[in-house]
Amino acid sequence: MNYSDFKIALQEVPGEISICFTINGCELHCKGCHSPYLWNKDVGEELTLKKYTSILKKYKSLASCVLFMGGEWFENELVSYFKIAKSLNYTTCLYTGQTQISTKIKNQLTWLKTGPWVETLGGLDSPNTNQEFKELKTNKILNHLFQKN
Ligand code: SF4
Numbered sequence: 001m002n003y004s005d006f007k008i009a010l011q012e013v014p015g016e017i018s019i020c021f022t023i024n025g026c027e028l029h030c031k032g033c034h035s036p037y038l039w040n041k042d043v044g045e046e047l048t049l050k051k052y053t054s055i056l057k058k059y060k061s062l063a064s065c066v067l068f069m070g071g072e073w074f075e076n077e078l079v080s081y082f083k084i085a086k087s088l089n090y091t092t093c094l095y096t097g098q099t100q101i102s103t104k105i106k107n108q109l110t111w112l113k114t115g116p117w118v119e120t121l122g123g124l125d126s127p128n129t130n131q132e133f134k135e136l137k138t139n140k141i142l143n144h145l146f147q148k149n
Contacts (some may be wrong), residue, residue: 001023001025001044001046001047001071001074001077001078002023002024002025002041002042002043002044002045002046002047003022003023003024003044003045003046003047004022004023004024004037004038004044004086005021005022005044006018006019006020006022006055007020008059008062008063012067012093012095012113013065013067013091013093013111014142014145014146016063016064016065016091016093017062017063017064017065018063018064018065018066018067018093018133019055019056019059019063019065019066019067019090020067020068020069021047021052021066021067021068021069021071022035022038022069022070022078023038023047023068023069023070023071024037024038024039024040024041024042024044024070024127025038025039025040025041025070025071025073025074026038026039026070026073026097027034027039027073028097028098028116030097030117030118031117031118032117032119032121033117034112034117038070040072047081049084052081052084053084056084056090057086057088060088062091063089063090064091064109065090065092065093065110066081066082066085066090066091066092066093067092067093067095068081068082068093068094068095069095070095070096070097071094072094072096072098072101072105075102075104075105077116078094078105079104079108079113080106082094082105082108082109082132083108086108091110091111092108092110092111093109093110093111093112093113094109094110094111094112094113095113096112096113096114097114097115097117098114098116099114099115099116100114101114106136109136110135110136110137111133111134111135111136111142112133112134113131113132113133113134114131114132114134115129115130115131115132116130116131116133116134117124118123118130123146124143124146124147125147125148126147127147129143131143133145133146
């Protein structure tokens, strides 16, 4: 599983400081995709177990959540990486362009963002968006947290 970068993200998961990994190999190819370089699974660097755990340990006192932008196409690896995050007391979130993901992945998540990018509808901050940000424990859609008014 290759990643293109990781960063500390303040807005993607409301109320959380997230370590956000962007995973390469997205197969959805949405029209107007912000980052088409992510379509190639072979670019970027391998997110090895060693690198991943060392990042999670390094940022433990700063961040509260581990967020993956994509990666559902590497199901087993993603599940095991979310399990590690949970064992270190992080909450977990996946941003996927798909409308459904496997129960196996869902079982590891605190939050899930679904839906492809559709330029005319906008992202989570748009009232017309096709995307959903959900808290899985309660099944509540929390899009309102991204919208200003
Ligand atoms: S899901 Fe995201 S990364 Fe994948 S093609 Fe759509 S906009 Fe691009």
